[in-house]
Amino acid sequence: MATTRATAVKRKADEALDKEAKKFKSTYSKALKIVVYQAFQRQTFAVHEDLLYHYAPNLKHFSYHSSVPAAADIKIEKHLPTTFRNYLEWLYSSDEDRSRCIRTLLQPTIDGAGEKETRDQLACVKLIRLWLLTNMLGDKACKNAVIDVLISRACAGELCLCASSMVFIFEETDETSELRRWAVDEYTASTTVAELDDGKDMMPEGFEGSALRRLIEKTRKGERVGKPRLEDACLYHDHGRYEARCS
Numbered sequence: 001m002a003t004t005r006a007t008a009v010k011r012k013a014d015e016a017l018d019k020e021a022k023k024f025k026s027t028y029s030k031a032l033k034i035v036v037y038q039a040f041q042r043q044t045f046a047v048h049e050d051l052l053y054h055y056a057p058n059l060k061h062f063s064y065h066s067s068v069p070a071a072a073d074i075k076i077e078k079h080l081p082t083t084f085r086n087y088l089e090w091l092y093s094s095d096e097d098r099s100r101c102i103r104t105l106l107q108p109t110i111d112g113a114g115e116k117e118t119r120d121q122l123a124c125v126k127l128i129r130l131w132l133l134t135n136m137l138g139d140k141a142c143k144n145a146v147i148d149v150l151i152s153r154a155c156a157g158e159l160c161l162c163a164s165s166m167v168f169i170f171e172e173t174d175e176t177s178e179l180r181r182w183a184v185d186e187y188t189a190s191t192t193v194a195e196l197d198d199g200k201d202m203m204p205e206g207f208e209g210s211a212l213r214r215l216i217e218k219t220r221k222g223e224r225v226g227k228p229r230l231e232d233a234c235l236y237h238d239h240g241r242y243e244a245r246c247s
């Protein structure tokens with residue numbers, strides 16, 4: 001009798017597990033082949049369609065692109081395969097692990113294991129690349145998390161935003177970009193006027209104009225002038241038109 005009951009309980013548990021597994025399978029129904037390349041770096045990834053389209057809605061428009069190679073469903077140009085891999089780590093992390101997952105991008109890599117300044121610059125570039133990729137994909141949550149990490153590391157003195165990174169940001173973004181706004185604020189607040197003047201030849205075209213416009217904008221809106229703090233992070237977030245801002 002006891003054995004029969006135990007068997008029934010086990011069967012019920014198995015059925016429940018099976019149901020869960022089916023739910024999981026149906027949630028992640030199909031894997032898309034995505035080819036990511038920049039210059040000579042090229043890699044193909046398999047990513048679950050439902051998950052990707054949910055978090056990266058802009059990709060839906062990519063799949064019907066006529067020049068997609070037959071071997072792939074989607075192609076992503078001008079982004080590094082390593083950046084896309086960083087994004088997949090975020091995409092497949094649970095909510096609790098996600099911020100940690102971006103923070104690990106700042107861990108020293110083999111090629112950046114030397115000077116602290118070099119490591120801090122590399123970390124900054126990795127985060128900038130991830131922001132640019134997620135901006136293109138339309139993943140606002142990841143973009144905003146990258147901004148939070150940029151700000152918190154910059155405040156801790158563990159991030160180095162150099163002139164070449166500024167040039168890169170100015171090449172890849174426009175005046176409305178949250179990343180550019182953060183970079184201009186961070187750079188101008190962390191640099192003395194004399195340093196700004198000395199380094200102006202290395203700065204991107206339009207930097208001075210942007211810095212001046214930001215100063216006027218901040219004064220007009222009553223924003224604090226100075227180094228961006230984590231409390232101000234929402235100034236550099238993208239919440240779209242309808243999403244609530246962070247409190």
Ligand SMILES: [Zn+2]
Nearest residue numbers: 234237245246
């Ligand atoms: Zn926010």
